Amino acid sequence: MSDSDAKLARMSEKKIHATATKAAMGEKKKEKPLKKSEEVSEEVLMKAIDAKLTPFFDQLKTLSERIESIANMPLPAKGVAFNQLTPLKKSEDAVMEPLSKTELSDKLFELKKSGSYVDMTDVFKVSTGSDSDRLDVIKKYGIK
Numbered sequence: 785m786s787d788s789d790a791k792l793a794r795m796s797e798k799k800i801h802a803t804a805t806k807a808a809m810g811e812k813k814k815e816k817p818l819k820k821s822e823e824v825s826e827e828v829l830m831k832a833i834d835a836k837l838t839p840f841f842d843q844l845k846t847l848s849e850r851i852e853s854i855a856n857m858p859l860p861a862k863g864v865a866f867n868q869l870t871p872l873k874k875s876e877d878a879v880m881e882p883l884s885k886t887e888l889s890d891k892l893f894e895l896k897k898s899g900s901y902v903d904m905t906d907v908f909k910v911s912t913g914s915d916s917d918r919l920d921v922i923k924k925y926g927i928k
Contacts, residue, residue, distance in 0.1 A: 885911055891927050
């Protein structure tokens with residue numbers, strides 16, 4: 785601190801001390817300017833705080849506006865995009881050649897060897913039955 789700053793500090797301390805002692809003695813005339821100076825200092829302090837915080841509030845406002853704009857954007861449907869999806873063929877569209885009797889009976893025997901339960905009447909239906917019997921067996925065991 786320089787000498788002039790020290791002198792000002794001492795003078796302000798003396799004024800504060802003198803004002804406090806006069807106020808303690810009952811002189812109410814001096815309280816009014818003191819209240820005024822407190823109000824002025826509070827105003828100056830509030831202006832300084834507002835000046836410091838205004839940029840932060842502006843940034844906060846722009847940030848909240850951006851968040852709102854993002855939140856209000858329409859969302860695409862979840863899942864696969866339409867152009868990436870290949871339509872499934874219906875069972876009527878996909879004409880499968882039915883398995884021959886021997887191929888179907890071989891597949892049934894393979895299922896039985898693998899440990900799956902295969903009814904022997906179904907094997908008999910495949911070897912002696914009609915096409916509808918074969919289709920029923922294919923659906924029952926899920927043979928492709």
